[in-house]
Amino acid sequence: MRIPLTIEALAPGGEGVGRHGELTAFVPWTAPGDRVLADVPPPRPGAATAHGALVELTAPGEARVAAPCRHFGPGPSPDAACGGCEWLHVAYPAQLAAKERSLHEALRRIGKLEPGSYPARPIVPSPSPLRYRARAKFHHDRAAGRLVFFRRRSHEPVRLRECHLLSPGLDALREAVGPALAAARLSPREVALEWSDAAGRGAAWLLLPEVTAPVRARAEALLRDVPSLQGLVLQAEGGQPVTAGDPVLRHARAPGRPEAGTQRSRPDVFQQANRGANARLVETALELLAPAGEDVLELHCGAGNFTGPLSEQARSVSAVEVQGPALDLARADLGGRNVRFFAGDALALARAFGREAGPGARRFGAALLDPPREGARGIGPALRDLGVPRAVYVSCDPATFARDLRACVEAGYRVAAVVPVDMFPQTHHVEGVALLER
Ligand SMILES: C[S@@+](CC[C@H](N)C(=O)[O-])C[C@H]1O[C@@H](n2cnc3c(N)ncnc32)[C@H](O)[C@@H]1O
Known part of the structure; x- marks a missing residue:
């Protein structure tokens, strides 16, 4: 009707x-x-x-x-x-305004945290609302030989000729890689591209039906065809990643602030897509955590996005991550510093640290966690049993964020600050950062 x-x-x-x-x-x-x-x-x-x-x-x-x-x-x-x-x-x-509202609404509805019962800071905007993406996933429209997005709620390709979310370097790489994939007779099911303004080059991850010797030879041809492509990660569904060229890029940790140093990344390893907003996210989280002089537990450290800046302020960082290639990048950047890396499940390791320290002991003065969309179920009691007095929780999913904050409150923490951060302008997505104290 x-x-x-x-x-x-x-x-x-x-x-x-x-x-x-x-x-x-x-x-x-x-x-x-x-x-x-x-x-x-x-x-x-x-x-x-x-x-x-x-x-x-x-x-x-x-x-x-x-x-x-x-x-x-x-x-x-x-x-x-x-x-x-x-x-x-x-x-x-x-x-x-809509993102702020939706985050607080999730905290109210799912987390049973009424507005006004916790200090809420204004949303941190993205430095640029357009052209902010340094990485993105695409579909390969084989018929058109182009890298595209799908139409809304469909699997039909859009005849993509421009994109206002991609950084100029990434958009130019997208334009070049689509036809080159067709010329190299590669038919990936999915493609992730990443661009580094610092390097002036990019890298790609290709999800392929299979990765055989002829496929690898054709991937080498793709690299020759697109000089701005520095390397590739080739992967078959469920298979191990195989590299061609050098897919490890270096980025400025904070665009426009060379003193913040650089960070390695690879297109198959999680990294924030919006580097300008990411610098603000890291700054916000560290300001809330105040890690100076503390022994810090960092869960879900990925390739070391927070680990590097944390290590500059904290006495020590114990950083946990489940994905091997992410840890390899973090170790290459931060090895030799006051950081110990632990490979494994965040919750299992947090519980193991608690058992090692024994009841009442305080091994860590602060914790930072940044889980994937599924959140960190069970983390509230684990942090309490570890004796962690304050923690910063960074989340990309308001629903699991709200669920986990509720569990932290039930474990004895109070929500001492909530800050929404906009990492994805032009979409409904919103990141949440919370400070927990006990
Ligand atoms: C949202 S990303 C954050 C990564 C990093 N903190 C950053 O800012 O780039 C979440 C990370 O958690 C890792 N992860 C997922 N499940 C995990 C688990 N059960 N235990 C430890 N790490 C996990 C993922 O591999 C990913 O690197």
Whole structure:
């Protein structure tokens, strides 16, 4: 059925939300204040919500801006409906306000942490709302010989000719690698590209049906064909990564601040995609943690994004990570410093440290954890049993963040600060940082 709506807000999943009688409708490509006509499926009996499609923008709202990309917005054309951005039509301050709201709402709803019951700091914006990505995952449109994103909620490729999220270097690499993959007769199922402004070169990870000797020879040809590509990681589903050339890039830890040093990365190893916002994230986490002179436990250290700056302030860092190649990069950057690396599961190792220290002992003066989307179930009691007096939790998923903060509160911690950070402008994603104290 076709209904008129006034869009009241941006929902945590990214769609605009409006009400029609008893029905709450979620409509993509809409902005707060928009008046629209939307098609929604007839609501099932008793259902109070529906997901609709935008039919017409009857009057633009106060938060709406002109989207600068030809691929953004609804439409049947293979040039349109790119799934890469959600909010290119929403002014950046309105995006930030929506992200702040959605993080605190998750803490209230899932974490049972009422607003006002913990100190909330303003959201930290990304230094650039556009062209901020130094790495991204693509699909290879074999027919067109291009690296592309899919259309929103589909597996159809967009005929991607520009992207306003990619840094200029990464976008140029994307343009070069797509046709070169086709020329090298490589058909990856997925491609991750990474660009280093510091190196002026990039690297790629290719997920392939198989990695055989002829495939490796064709990968070498790809490297010859794209001089700005420094190296490749080739991987078959479930197989071990194999390298060609040198896929290890070096980045400035904080863009524009050479004194912060450099960090190694590889396209198959987790790294924050937005390097400018990452520098702010690291700064925020360390300011909250105040690790000076402490023995610090760092869980989920990855390639050492927080470990390097932590080691400069802390007395010692014990850094835990489960992924071998990430630890190799961290060790290459930080070996010889006051850091001990531990390979293994964060929770299991935190519990083992607690058993080693014995009841009542205090082995660490502070902890920092930065788990993947699934969060760190069980971490509250583990930190308490370790006697950790304060911890900073960095999260990319508000739901698991809220769940784990609740468990930390039940284990005796108090939430002493929450700071949202915007690592992904033009999308609904929001990072949360919390300080826990006991
Ligand atoms: C969000 S990333 C953060 C990495 C790093 N702190 C950074 O800022 O780049 C999460 C990291 O946790 C690691 N990880 C995932 N599950 C883990 C586990 N059970 N134990 C330890 N590390 C884990 C991943 O390999 C990944 O490096």
